[in-house]
Amino acid sequence: MANYFQEEIETASREQIEKIQHDGLLDVVKRVYENVPYYRKKMDEAGVKPEDIKELSDITKLPFLTKDDLRDAYPYDLMALPVSECVRIHSTSGTTGRRVVDFYTQNDIDKWEDGCARAICAAGGTKEDVVQVSYGYGLFTGGSGLNGGSHKVGCLTLPMSSGNTDRQLQFMCDFGTTILCCTPSYAAYLAESINERGIKDQIKVKAGIFGAEAWSEEMRHDIEKNLGIKAYDIYGLTEIEGPGVAFECEAQDGMHICEDYFLPEIVDLDTLEPVPDGQIGELVFTSFAKEAFPLIRYRTKDITYITHEKCKCGRTHARIHRLMGRTDDMLIIKGVNVYPSQIEEVLIKQGMPANYQLIVDRVNNSDTMEVNVEMTPEMFSDSVSDIAAKEKEIVAALKSMLGIYAKVKLVEPKSITRSEGKAVRIIDNRKI
Amino acid sequence: MNINQISIFVENKPGKLAKLTKFLADNQVDMRAFEIADTSDYGIVRIIVDKPYDTVTLLKDNDWICSISEVVGVKIPDVAGEMSKALAVLDNAGISVDYAYTFPASGDGALMVIKVAEVEKVAGLFKGAGLKVVSQENL
Numbered sequence: 001m002a003n004y005f006q007e008e009i010e011t012a013s014r015e016q017i018e019k020i021q022h023d024g025l026l027d028v029v030k031r032v033y034e035n036v037p038y039y040r041k042k043m044d045e046a047g048v049k050p051e052d053i054k055e056l057s058d059i060t061k062l063p064f065l066t067k068d069d070l071r072d073a074y075p076y077d078l079m080a081l082p083v084s085e086c087v088r089i090h091s092t093s094g095t096t097g098r099r100v101v102d103f104y105t106q107n108d109i110d111k112w113e114d115g116c117a118r119a120i121c122a123a124g125g126t127k128e129d130v131v132q133v134s135y136g137y138g139l140f141t142g143g144s145g146l147n148g149g150s151h152k153v154g155c156l157t158l159p160m161s162s163g164n165t166d167r168q169l170q171f172m173c174d175f176g177t178t179i180l181c182c183t184p185s186y187a188a189y190l191a192e193s194i195n196e197r198g199i200k201d202q203i204k205v206k207a208g209i210f211g212a213e214a215w216s217e218e219m220r221h222d223i224e225k226n227l228g229i230k231a232y233d234i235y236g237l238t239e240i241e242g243p244g245v246a247f248e249c250e251a252q253d254g255m256h257i258c259e260d261y262f263l264p265e266i267v268d269l270d271t272l273e274p275v276p277d278g279q280i281g282e283l284v285f286t287s288f289a290k291e292a293f294p295l296i297r298y299r300t301k302d303i304t305y306i307t308h309e310k311c312k313c314g315r316t317h318a319r320i321h322r323l324m325g326r327t328d329d330m331l332i333i334k335g336v337n338v339y340p341s342q343i344e345e346v347l348i349k350q351g352m353p354a355n356y357q358l359i360v361d362r363v364n365n366s367d368t369m370e371v372n373v374e375m376t377p378e379m380f381s382d383s384v385s386d387i388a389a390k391e392k393e394i395v396a397a398l399k400s401m402l403g404i405y406a407k408v409k410l411v412e413p414k415s416i417t418r419s420e421g422k423a424v425r426i427i428d429n430r431k432i
Numbered sequence: 433m434n435i436n437q438i439s440i441f442v443e444n445k446p447g448k449l450a451k452l453t454k455f456l457a458d459n460q461v462d463m464r465a466f467e468i469a470d471t472s473d474y475g476i477v478r479i480i481v482d483k484p485y486d487t488v489t490l491l492k493d494n495d496w497i498c499s500i501s502e503v504v505g506v507k508i509p510d511v512a513g514e515m516s517k518a519l520a521v522l523d524n525a526g527i528s529v530d531y532a533y534t535f536p537a538s539g540d541g542a543l544m545v546i547k548v549a550e551v552e553k554v555a556g557l558f559k560g561a562g563l564k565v566v567s568q569e570n571l
Protein backbone atom coordinates (compact mmCIF):
# COMPACT_ATOMS: atom_id res chain seq x y z
CA MET A 1 0.00 0.00 0.00
CA ALA A 2 1.53 3.23 -1.13
CA ASN A 3 1.91 6.10 1.25
CA TYR A 4 0.07 9.19 -0.03
CA PHE A 5 -0.19 12.70 1.32
CA GLN A 6 -3.37 13.59 -0.60
CA GLU A 7 -4.62 10.25 -1.85
CA GLU A 8 -7.74 11.49 -3.56
CA ILE A 9 -6.03 13.94 -5.86
CA GLU A 10 -2.84 11.92 -6.28
CA THR A 11 -4.83 8.94 -7.56
CA ALA A 12 -7.54 10.89 -9.40
CA SER A 13 -8.72 9.59 -12.75
CA ARG A 14 -7.29 10.99 -15.98
CA GLU A 15 -10.65 12.67 -16.65
CA GLN A 16 -10.60 14.40 -13.27
CA ILE A 17 -7.03 15.61 -13.78
CA GLU A 18 -7.78 16.89 -17.26
CA LYS A 19 -10.87 18.69 -15.97
CA ILE A 20 -8.72 20.49 -13.37
CA GLN A 21 -6.12 21.34 -15.99
CA HIS A 22 -8.73 22.49 -18.50
CA ASP A 23 -10.43 24.81 -16.02
CA GLY A 24 -7.07 25.97 -14.70
CA LEU A 25 -5.73 26.79 -18.13
CA LEU A 26 -8.79 28.81 -19.15
CA ASP A 27 -8.70 30.64 -15.85
CA VAL A 28 -4.99 31.49 -15.94
CA VAL A 29 -5.07 32.70 -19.53
CA LYS A 30 -7.93 35.02 -18.69
CA ARG A 31 -6.18 36.23 -15.52
CA VAL A 32 -2.90 37.09 -17.19
CA TYR A 33 -4.52 38.65 -20.24
CA GLU A 34 -6.52 40.96 -18.01
CA ASN A 35 -3.88 41.71 -15.37
CA VAL A 36 -0.42 41.38 -16.91
CA PRO A 37 0.40 43.82 -19.72
CA TYR A 38 3.51 41.79 -20.58
CA TYR A 39 1.38 38.71 -21.32
CA ARG A 40 -1.32 40.69 -23.06
CA LYS A 41 1.27 42.15 -25.41
CA LYS A 42 2.77 38.73 -26.14
CA MET A 43 -0.66 37.23 -26.79
CA ASP A 44 -1.72 40.14 -28.96
CA GLU A 45 1.46 39.77 -30.98
CA ALA A 46 0.71 36.07 -31.41
CA GLY A 47 -2.86 36.94 -32.42
CA VAL A 48 -4.48 34.89 -29.68
CA LYS A 49 -7.25 35.94 -27.29
CA PRO A 50 -8.36 34.21 -24.08
CA GLU A 51 -11.60 33.11 -25.82
CA ASP A 52 -9.52 31.17 -28.40
CA ILE A 53 -8.49 28.79 -25.62
CA LYS A 54 -11.37 26.36 -25.25
CA GLU A 55 -9.74 22.95 -25.03
CA LEU A 56 -6.54 21.73 -23.38
CA SER A 57 -5.07 21.16 -26.83
CA ASP A 58 -5.55 24.86 -27.62
CA ILE A 59 -2.54 25.51 -25.41
CA THR A 60 -0.33 25.27 -28.52
CA LYS A 61 -1.86 28.53 -29.73
CA LEU A 62 -0.21 30.36 -26.85
CA PRO A 63 3.32 31.77 -27.19
CA PHE A 64 6.19 30.25 -25.21
CA LEU A 65 7.79 32.05 -22.32
CA THR A 66 11.56 31.85 -21.85
CA LYS A 67 14.06 32.79 -19.20
CA ASP A 68 14.83 35.89 -21.27
CA ASP A 69 11.22 36.98 -20.78
CA LEU A 70 11.66 36.53 -17.04
CA ARG A 71 14.81 38.63 -17.10
CA ASP A 72 13.15 41.33 -19.23
CA ALA A 73 10.19 41.39 -16.91
CA TYR A 74 12.34 41.62 -13.78
CA PRO A 75 11.24 42.44 -11.18
CA TYR A 76 7.47 43.03 -11.37
CA ASP A 77 6.28 42.81 -14.97
CA LEU A 78 5.02 39.23 -14.88
CA MET A 79 3.09 39.52 -11.64
CA ALA A 80 -0.59 38.71 -11.86
CA LEU A 81 -1.39 40.26 -8.48
CA PRO A 82 -0.25 43.39 -6.66
CA VAL A 83 2.74 43.04 -4.34
CA SER A 84 0.42 43.63 -1.38
CA GLU A 85 -1.17 40.22 -2.04
CA CYS A 86 2.19 38.43 -1.91
CA VAL A 87 3.89 37.07 1.19
CA ARG A 88 7.30 35.93 -0.06
CA ILE A 89 9.85 35.91 -2.83
CA HIS A 90 12.52 33.42 -3.82
CA SER A 91 15.23 33.92 -6.36
CA THR A 92 17.78 32.16 -8.51
CA SER A 93 21.45 32.70 -7.75
CA GLY A 94 21.83 34.90 -10.80
CA THR A 95 25.22 33.41 -11.63
CA THR A 96 24.36 33.08 -15.30
CA GLY A 97 22.83 36.49 -15.81
CA ARG A 98 20.19 38.61 -14.22
CA ARG A 99 18.35 37.14 -11.31
CA VAL A 100 14.97 35.56 -11.76
CA VAL A 101 12.52 36.17 -8.94
CA ASP A 102 9.35 34.26 -8.10
CA PHE A 103 6.53 35.72 -5.98
CA TYR A 104 4.15 33.75 -3.76
CA THR A 105 0.80 34.34 -2.13
CA GLN A 106 0.00 32.30 0.96
CA ASN A 107 -2.03 29.93 -1.25
CA ASP A 108 0.95 29.53 -3.58
CA ILE A 109 3.14 28.59 -0.61
CA ASP A 110 0.53 26.13 0.64
CA LYS A 111 0.35 24.35 -2.69
CA TRP A 112 4.12 24.32 -3.02
CA GLU A 113 4.46 22.80 0.45
CA ASP A 114 1.78 20.25 -0.45
CA GLY A 115 3.93 19.21 -3.40
CA CYS A 116 6.93 18.78 -1.11
CA ALA A 117 4.79 16.90 1.42
CA ARG A 118 3.67 14.54 -1.38
CA ALA A 119 7.33 13.97 -2.20
CA ILE A 120 8.16 13.13 1.43
CA CYS A 121 5.22 10.70 1.66
CA ALA A 122 6.18 9.16 -1.69
CA ALA A 123 9.58 8.48 -0.14
CA GLY A 124 7.79 6.64 2.66
CA GLY A 125 7.63 9.55 5.11
CA THR A 126 5.11 9.73 7.96
CA LYS A 127 4.83 11.89 11.08
CA GLU A 128 7.12 9.41 12.84
CA ASP A 129 10.02 10.48 10.65
CA VAL A 130 12.84 12.91 11.39
CA VAL A 131 13.58 14.98 8.30
CA GLN A 132 16.97 16.63 7.95
CA VAL A 133 16.78 19.48 5.43
CA SER A 134 20.31 20.11 4.21
CA TYR A 135 19.39 22.22 1.23
CA GLY A 136 20.28 25.89 1.49
CA TYR A 137 17.72 28.13 3.17
CA GLY A 138 17.13 31.73 2.18
CA LEU A 139 16.46 32.97 -1.33
CA PHE A 140 17.10 29.46 -2.64
CA THR A 141 13.88 27.44 -2.74
CA GLY A 142 15.32 24.07 -1.63
CA GLY A 143 15.44 24.64 2.12
CA SER A 144 12.09 26.34 2.69
CA GLY A 145 10.23 24.06 0.25
CA LEU A 146 11.18 20.79 1.93
CA ASN A 147 10.96 22.44 5.35
CA GLY A 148 7.34 23.38 4.69
CA GLY A 149 6.56 19.96 3.23
CA SER A 150 8.06 18.24 6.24
CA HIS A 151 5.91 20.35 8.59
CA LYS A 152 2.79 19.40 6.64
CA VAL A 153 3.55 15.70 7.00
CA GLY A 154 4.16 16.36 10.71
CA CYS A 155 7.77 15.21 10.78
CA LEU A 156 10.31 16.53 13.24
CA THR A 157 12.24 18.86 10.96
CA LEU A 158 15.93 19.66 11.31
CA PRO A 159 16.46 22.93 9.40
CA MET A 160 20.19 22.39 8.88
CA SER A 161 20.72 24.30 5.64
CA SER A 162 23.76 23.30 3.60
CA GLY A 163 27.39 22.93 4.67
CA ASN A 164 29.09 22.33 8.01
CA THR A 165 29.44 18.60 7.58
CA ASP A 166 30.51 17.97 11.18
CA ARG A 167 27.31 19.49 12.49
CA GLN A 168 25.21 17.69 9.85
CA LEU A 169 26.59 14.34 10.97
CA GLN A 170 26.30 15.17 14.65
CA PHE A 171 22.59 16.04 14.31
CA MET A 172 22.03 13.05 12.07
CA CYS A 173 23.35 10.78 14.83
CA ASP A 174 21.95 12.62 17.87
CA PHE A 175 18.39 13.12 16.56
CA GLY A 176 18.09 9.95 14.49
CA THR A 177 17.43 11.47 11.08
CA THR A 178 15.42 9.05 8.95
CA ILE A 179 14.93 11.17 5.80
CA LEU A 180 17.70 13.29 4.36
CA CYS A 181 16.98 16.11 1.89
CA CYS A 182 19.93 17.67 0.04
CA THR A 183 21.65 17.79 -3.30
CA PRO A 184 22.82 14.40 -4.59
CA SER A 185 26.44 15.52 -4.61
CA TYR A 186 26.21 16.53 -0.99
CA ALA A 187 24.56 13.21 -0.16
CA ALA A 188 27.47 11.41 -1.82
CA TYR A 189 29.87 13.52 0.17
CA LEU A 190 28.03 12.86 3.43
CA ALA A 191 28.04 9.13 2.65
CA GLU A 192 31.78 9.25 2.17
CA SER A 193 32.30 11.19 5.40
CA ILE A 194 30.11 8.74 7.32
CA ASN A 195 32.10 5.78 6.04
CA GLU A 196 35.41 7.52 6.66
CA ARG A 197 34.48 8.20 10.26
CA GLY A 198 33.12 4.72 10.74
CA ILE A 199 29.82 5.98 12.19
CA LYS A 200 27.49 4.14 9.84
CA ASP A 201 26.04 2.08 12.70
CA GLN A 202 24.81 5.31 14.32
CA ILE A 203 22.95 6.46 11.19
CA LYS A 204 19.21 5.74 10.94
CA VAL A 205 18.55 7.35 7.56
CA LYS A 206 16.32 5.16 5.39
CA ALA A 207 15.50 7.51 2.53
CA GLY A 208 16.90 10.54 0.80
CA ILE A 209 15.15 13.15 -1.34
CA PHE A 210 17.79 14.54 -3.62
CA GLY A 211 17.43 17.27 -6.21
CA ALA A 212 18.41 20.75 -7.38
CA GLU A 213 21.10 19.37 -9.67
CA ALA A 214 21.40 16.79 -12.39
CA TRP A 215 22.52 13.36 -11.27
CA SER A 216 22.87 9.98 -12.82
CA GLU A 217 21.46 6.54 -12.09
CA GLU A 218 25.02 5.47 -11.24
CA MET A 219 25.25 8.11 -8.60
CA ARG A 220 21.92 6.96 -7.18
CA HIS A 221 23.25 3.44 -6.84
CA ASP A 222 26.43 4.68 -5.19
CA ILE A 223 24.54 6.74 -2.63
CA GLU A 224 22.04 3.96 -1.97
CA LYS A 225 24.83 1.46 -1.46
CA ASN A 226 27.09 3.69 0.62
CA LEU A 227 24.33 4.94 2.91
CA GLY A 228 22.12 1.87 2.84
CA ILE A 229 19.07 3.97 1.88
CA LYS A 230 16.61 4.50 -0.95
CA ALA A 231 17.44 7.65 -2.89
CA TYR A 232 14.57 9.56 -4.52
CA ASP A 233 14.78 12.22 -7.16
CA ILE A 234 12.83 15.47 -6.82
CA TYR A 235 12.38 18.16 -9.44
CA GLY A 236 11.54 21.79 -9.37
CA LEU A 237 12.69 25.18 -10.45
CA THR A 238 12.51 28.57 -8.83
CA GLU A 239 10.61 30.08 -11.74
CA ILE A 240 7.78 27.58 -11.25
CA GLU A 241 7.94 27.46 -7.42
CA GLY A 242 10.88 25.32 -6.30
CA PRO A 243 11.27 21.62 -5.48
CA GLY A 244 8.15 19.48 -5.48
CA VAL A 245 6.98 20.23 -9.03
CA ALA A 246 7.68 16.53 -9.62
CA PHE A 247 8.97 13.75 -7.38
CA GLU A 248 9.73 10.05 -7.39
CA CYS A 249 7.67 7.41 -5.66
CA GLU A 250 8.69 3.98 -4.34
CA ALA A 251 8.73 2.63 -7.92
CA GLN A 252 11.67 4.96 -8.67
CA ASP A 253 10.57 4.98 -12.25
CA GLY A 254 10.16 8.63 -13.19
CA MET A 255 8.95 11.64 -11.23
CA HIS A 256 5.23 12.31 -10.77
CA ILE A 257 4.35 15.86 -11.76
CA CYS A 258 1.81 17.60 -9.50
CA GLU A 259 -0.57 17.75 -12.43
CA ASP A 260 -3.30 19.44 -10.44
CA TYR A 261 -1.04 22.52 -10.28
CA PHE A 262 1.06 22.25 -13.42
CA LEU A 263 0.32 21.40 -17.02
CA PRO A 264 3.38 19.76 -18.59
CA GLU A 265 4.26 19.56 -22.26
CA ILE A 266 7.25 18.01 -24.01
CA VAL A 267 8.19 19.79 -27.22
CA ASP A 268 10.57 18.84 -30.00
CA LEU A 269 14.03 20.33 -29.46
CA ASP A 270 14.11 21.83 -32.96
CA THR A 271 10.54 22.46 -34.05
CA LEU A 272 9.08 23.13 -30.58
CA GLU A 273 6.03 21.08 -31.64
CA PRO A 274 4.54 18.82 -28.95
CA VAL A 275 5.84 15.24 -29.08
CA PRO A 276 4.08 12.05 -27.94
CA ASP A 277 4.75 10.16 -24.70
CA GLY A 278 8.16 8.50 -24.57
CA GLN A 279 9.78 10.89 -27.02
CA ILE A 280 12.60 13.08 -25.78
CA GLY A 281 12.19 16.84 -25.89
CA GLU A 282 12.20 20.01 -23.86
CA LEU A 283 9.99 20.18 -20.79
CA VAL A 284 7.51 23.05 -20.82
CA PHE A 285 5.29 24.03 -17.90
CA THR A 286 2.17 26.09 -17.42
CA SER A 287 1.77 26.82 -13.72
CA PHE A 288 -1.95 27.46 -13.94
CA ALA A 289 -2.64 27.22 -10.21
CA LYS A 290 -0.16 29.93 -9.25
CA GLU A 291 -1.83 33.14 -8.11
CA ALA A 292 1.03 35.64 -7.90
CA PHE A 293 3.38 34.53 -10.63
CA PRO A 294 1.75 32.12 -13.08
CA LEU A 295 3.89 31.12 -16.06
CA ILE A 296 2.39 30.07 -19.35
CA ARG A 297 4.27 27.61 -21.55
CA TYR A 298 7.53 28.26 -19.76
CA ARG A 299 10.46 26.56 -21.49
CA THR A 300 12.51 24.96 -18.73
CA LYS A 301 15.45 24.02 -21.02
CA ASP A 302 15.39 20.63 -19.27
CA ILE A 303 15.48 17.61 -21.54
CA THR A 304 13.37 14.57 -20.64
CA TYR A 305 10.38 12.51 -21.78
CA ILE A 306 6.98 11.97 -20.23
CA THR A 307 4.63 9.06 -19.65
CA HIS A 308 0.95 9.12 -18.67
CA GLU A 309 0.85 5.39 -17.87
CA LYS A 310 -0.48 4.55 -14.44
CA CYS A 311 2.34 3.89 -12.01
CA LYS A 312 2.76 0.81 -9.81
CA CYS A 313 2.37 3.09 -6.79
CA GLY A 314 -1.20 3.91 -7.77
CA ARG A 315 -0.55 7.56 -8.52
CA THR A 316 -2.10 8.70 -11.77
CA HIS A 317 -0.15 11.89 -12.32
CA ALA A 318 2.14 11.83 -15.35
CA ARG A 319 5.81 11.05 -14.81
CA ILE A 320 8.88 12.63 -16.31
CA HIS A 321 12.06 10.63 -16.72
CA ARG A 322 15.14 11.67 -14.76
CA LEU A 323 16.45 14.84 -16.42
CA MET A 324 18.67 14.05 -19.34
CA GLY A 325 20.30 17.45 -19.55
CA ARG A 326 19.81 21.07 -20.44
CA THR A 327 19.09 22.22 -23.93
CA ASP A 328 21.91 24.74 -23.86
CA ASP A 329 24.85 23.07 -22.21
CA MET A 330 24.63 19.34 -22.02
CA LEU A 331 27.53 17.24 -23.26
CA ILE A 332 27.45 13.49 -23.62
CA ILE A 333 30.88 12.10 -22.82
CA LYS A 334 31.43 8.34 -22.78
CA GLY A 335 27.66 8.05 -22.75
CA VAL A 336 27.42 10.08 -19.57
CA ASN A 337 25.66 13.43 -19.44
CA VAL A 338 28.06 16.09 -18.31
CA TYR A 339 27.03 19.59 -17.35
CA PRO A 340 29.49 22.43 -16.90
CA SER A 341 27.64 23.29 -13.70
CA GLN A 342 28.80 20.01 -12.16
CA ILE A 343 32.43 20.80 -12.83
CA GLU A 344 31.95 24.25 -11.42
CA GLU A 345 30.49 22.77 -8.29
CA VAL A 346 33.40 20.38 -7.80
CA LEU A 347 35.94 23.18 -8.15
CA ILE A 348 34.12 25.42 -5.73
CA LYS A 349 33.96 22.61 -3.21
CA GLN A 350 37.70 22.12 -3.61
CA GLY A 351 38.16 25.76 -2.70
CA MET A 352 39.10 26.74 -6.24
CA PRO A 353 37.60 29.53 -8.30
CA ALA A 354 35.28 28.11 -10.94
CA ASN A 355 37.67 29.07 -13.67
CA TYR A 356 38.01 26.10 -15.94
CA GLN A 357 37.83 24.88 -19.48
CA LEU A 358 36.50 21.55 -20.57
CA ILE A 359 38.16 20.01 -23.61
CA VAL A 360 36.44 16.99 -25.10
CA ASP A 361 38.06 14.89 -27.76
CA ARG A 362 37.77 11.45 -29.27
CA VAL A 363 40.82 9.18 -29.35
CA ASN A 364 40.50 5.66 -30.81
CA ASN A 365 36.70 5.88 -30.77
CA SER A 366 36.69 6.70 -27.11
CA ASP A 367 35.83 10.08 -25.64
CA THR A 368 38.42 11.86 -23.57
CA MET A 369 37.80 14.71 -21.22
CA GLU A 370 40.36 17.16 -19.96
CA VAL A 371 39.60 19.87 -17.47
CA ASN A 372 41.96 22.81 -17.47
CA VAL A 373 41.96 24.66 -14.18
CA GLU A 374 43.70 27.93 -13.52
CA MET A 375 46.33 27.72 -10.80
CA THR A 376 45.73 29.91 -7.75
CA PRO A 377 48.20 31.36 -5.25
CA GLU A 378 46.48 29.33 -2.50
CA MET A 379 47.01 26.09 -4.34
CA PHE A 380 50.54 26.79 -5.48
CA SER A 381 53.44 25.24 -3.61
CA ASP A 382 57.17 25.02 -4.18
CA SER A 383 56.77 21.25 -4.02
CA VAL A 384 55.77 19.25 -7.10
CA SER A 385 54.33 16.48 -4.93
CA ASP A 386 52.04 18.89 -3.04
CA ILE A 387 50.63 20.15 -6.31
CA ALA A 388 50.24 16.60 -7.62
CA ALA A 389 48.29 15.67 -4.47
CA LYS A 390 45.91 18.58 -5.02
CA GLU A 391 45.48 17.57 -8.65
CA LYS A 392 44.57 14.06 -7.57
CA GLU A 393 41.95 15.42 -5.17
CA ILE A 394 40.28 17.33 -8.01
CA VAL A 395 40.38 14.26 -10.27
CA ALA A 396 38.73 12.16 -7.54
CA ALA A 397 36.09 14.80 -6.86
CA LEU A 398 35.27 15.06 -10.57
CA LYS A 399 35.08 11.29 -10.82
CA SER A 400 32.65 11.10 -7.94
CA MET A 401 30.51 13.88 -9.41
CA LEU A 402 30.51 12.83 -13.06
CA GLY A 403 31.11 9.10 -12.78
CA ILE A 404 33.84 9.26 -15.41
CA TYR A 405 37.55 10.02 -15.39
CA ALA A 406 38.71 13.47 -16.41
CA LYS A 407 42.32 14.48 -16.72
CA VAL A 408 43.01 17.64 -14.76
CA LYS A 409 45.57 20.07 -16.09
CA LEU A 410 46.71 23.09 -14.14
CA VAL A 411 47.26 26.16 -16.26
CA GLU A 412 48.53 29.67 -15.68
CA PRO A 413 46.13 32.32 -14.42
CA LYS A 414 44.15 34.14 -17.10
CA SER A 415 45.26 31.63 -19.71
CA ILE A 416 41.78 30.22 -20.34
CA THR A 417 40.55 31.55 -23.65
CA ARG A 418 38.14 34.37 -23.32
CA SER A 419 35.85 35.64 -25.98
CA GLU A 420 34.42 39.11 -25.45
CA GLY A 421 35.40 38.96 -21.81
CA LYS A 422 33.52 35.74 -21.16
CA ALA A 423 35.54 32.59 -20.67
CA VAL A 424 35.05 29.83 -23.21
CA ARG A 425 34.13 26.89 -21.01
CA ILE A 426 33.71 24.10 -23.49
CA ILE A 427 35.80 23.03 -26.46
CA ASP A 428 34.40 19.95 -28.15
CA ASN A 429 36.90 18.64 -30.69
CA ARG A 430 34.97 15.46 -31.48
CA LYS A 431 33.93 15.03 -35.05
CA ILE A 432 30.71 13.13 -34.83
CA MET B 433 71.35 34.35 7.18
CA ASN B 434 69.81 32.34 4.35
CA ILE B 435 68.66 32.79 0.78
CA ASN B 436 65.12 33.73 -0.27
CA GLN B 437 64.34 31.68 -3.33
CA ILE B 438 61.37 32.47 -5.58
CA SER B 439 59.31 29.64 -7.08
CA ILE B 440 57.12 30.39 -10.10
CA PHE B 441 54.41 28.30 -11.72
CA VAL B 442 54.90 27.89 -15.46
CA GLU B 443 52.92 25.75 -17.86
CA ASN B 444 54.91 23.18 -19.75
CA LYS B 445 54.08 24.59 -23.17
CA PRO B 446 56.25 26.03 -25.92
CA GLY B 447 57.05 29.68 -25.35
CA LYS B 448 55.92 29.79 -21.72
CA LEU B 449 59.41 29.64 -20.24
CA ALA B 450 60.72 32.19 -22.73
CA LYS B 451 57.85 34.48 -21.74
CA LEU B 452 58.97 34.31 -18.12
CA THR B 453 62.67 34.90 -18.82
CA LYS B 454 61.80 37.80 -21.13
CA PHE B 455 59.56 39.28 -18.47
CA LEU B 456 62.39 39.08 -15.92
CA ALA B 457 64.93 40.53 -18.34
CA ASP B 458 62.60 43.36 -19.40
CA ASN B 459 62.28 44.32 -15.77
CA GLN B 460 66.03 44.21 -15.15
CA VAL B 461 65.80 41.43 -12.61
CA ASP B 462 69.35 40.44 -11.68
CA MET B 463 69.11 36.68 -11.73
CA ARG B 464 71.82 34.62 -10.02
CA ALA B 465 70.37 31.14 -10.36
CA PHE B 466 67.66 29.50 -12.41
CA GLU B 467 66.39 25.94 -11.96
CA ILE B 468 63.33 24.05 -13.19
CA ALA B 469 61.45 21.16 -11.66
CA ASP B 470 58.95 19.96 -14.20
CA THR B 471 56.20 17.46 -14.85
CA SER B 472 54.61 16.74 -18.22
CA ASP B 473 52.07 19.54 -17.73
CA TYR B 474 53.76 22.24 -15.73
CA GLY B 475 56.99 23.26 -14.10
CA ILE B 476 58.13 25.09 -11.03
CA VAL B 477 60.84 27.57 -11.93
CA ARG B 478 63.09 28.43 -9.00
CA ILE B 479 65.16 31.56 -9.19
CA ILE B 480 67.56 33.38 -6.93
CA VAL B 481 67.74 37.12 -7.45
CA ASP B 482 69.33 40.06 -5.70
CA LYS B 483 66.07 41.67 -4.55
CA PRO B 484 63.64 38.79 -3.90
CA TYR B 485 60.79 40.77 -2.29
CA ASP B 486 60.73 43.40 -5.03
CA THR B 487 60.78 40.64 -7.64
CA VAL B 488 57.92 38.68 -6.02
CA THR B 489 55.81 41.83 -5.89
CA LEU B 490 56.55 42.52 -9.53
CA LEU B 491 55.65 38.95 -10.52
CA LYS B 492 52.42 38.90 -8.52
CA ASP B 493 51.36 42.25 -9.93
CA ASN B 494 51.67 40.72 -13.36
CA ASP B 495 49.60 37.61 -12.61
CA TRP B 496 52.41 35.13 -12.19
CA ILE B 497 51.73 32.55 -9.50
CA CYS B 498 54.76 32.48 -7.23
CA SER B 499 55.93 32.07 -3.67
CA ILE B 500 59.04 32.75 -1.68
CA SER B 501 60.84 30.21 0.45
CA GLU B 502 64.03 30.04 2.48
CA VAL B 503 66.83 27.81 1.27
CA VAL B 504 70.38 27.22 2.45
CA GLY B 505 73.27 28.27 0.19
CA VAL B 506 76.63 26.66 0.76
CA LYS B 507 79.87 27.44 -1.06
CA ILE B 508 81.46 24.47 -2.81
CA PRO B 509 85.16 25.12 -3.59
CA ASP B 510 86.40 23.98 -6.96
CA VAL B 511 88.03 20.89 -5.52
CA ALA B 512 87.01 17.28 -6.10
CA GLY B 513 84.95 15.72 -3.30
CA GLU B 514 83.73 19.00 -1.77
CA MET B 515 80.11 18.49 -2.74
CA SER B 516 79.88 15.03 -1.26
CA LYS B 517 81.48 16.39 1.89
CA ALA B 518 78.66 18.91 2.23
CA LEU B 519 75.97 16.30 1.61
CA ALA B 520 77.60 13.90 4.05
CA VAL B 521 77.09 16.51 6.79
CA LEU B 522 73.35 16.31 6.23
CA ASP B 523 73.39 12.56 5.90
CA ASN B 524 75.17 12.13 9.21
CA ALA B 525 72.62 14.38 10.93
CA GLY B 526 69.75 12.38 9.42
CA ILE B 527 68.35 15.37 7.54
CA SER B 528 66.37 14.75 4.39
CA VAL B 529 66.76 17.09 1.45
CA ASP B 530 63.70 18.13 -0.59
CA TYR B 531 65.87 19.12 -3.52
CA ALA B 532 69.24 20.69 -4.29
CA TYR B 533 70.91 22.32 -7.25
CA THR B 534 74.17 24.15 -7.93
CA PHE B 535 75.16 27.18 -9.93
CA PRO B 536 78.45 29.01 -10.46
CA ALA B 537 79.35 31.27 -7.55
CA SER B 538 80.89 34.72 -7.87
CA GLY B 539 84.63 34.24 -7.69
CA ASP B 540 85.50 30.60 -8.14
CA GLY B 541 83.72 27.37 -7.23
CA ALA B 542 79.98 26.78 -7.09
CA LEU B 543 77.09 27.53 -4.80
CA MET B 544 74.87 24.65 -3.81
CA VAL B 545 71.25 25.52 -2.92
CA ILE B 546 69.52 23.08 -0.62
CA LYS B 547 65.82 22.97 0.29
CA VAL B 548 65.26 21.46 3.72
CA ALA B 549 62.59 21.78 6.38
CA GLU B 550 64.93 23.16 9.06
CA VAL B 551 66.93 25.87 7.38
CA GLU B 552 68.62 27.36 10.45
CA LYS B 553 69.68 24.00 11.80
CA VAL B 554 71.25 22.99 8.50
CA ALA B 555 73.10 26.32 8.17
CA GLY B 556 74.52 25.73 11.65
CA LEU B 557 75.61 22.20 10.76
CA PHE B 558 77.47 23.45 7.69
CA LYS B 559 79.22 26.15 9.66
CA GLY B 560 80.20 23.65 12.32
CA ALA B 561 81.74 21.48 9.58
CA GLY B 562 83.84 24.42 8.40
CA LEU B 563 81.79 25.10 5.25
CA LYS B 564 80.94 28.61 4.10
CA VAL B 565 77.23 29.40 4.23
CA VAL B 566 76.19 32.18 1.85
CA SER B 567 73.35 34.51 2.81
CA GLN B 568 71.08 36.63 0.61
CA GLU B 569 73.20 39.73 1.33
CA ASN B 570 76.52 38.28 0.20
CA LEU B 571 75.40 36.31 -2.82
Ligand SMILES: [Zn+2]
Pocket residue numbers: 248249250251256311312313314315
Ligand atom coordinates in the same frame (compact mmCIF):
# COMPACT_ATOMS: atom_id res chain seq x y z
ZN1 LIG C 1 4.57 6.14 -8.82
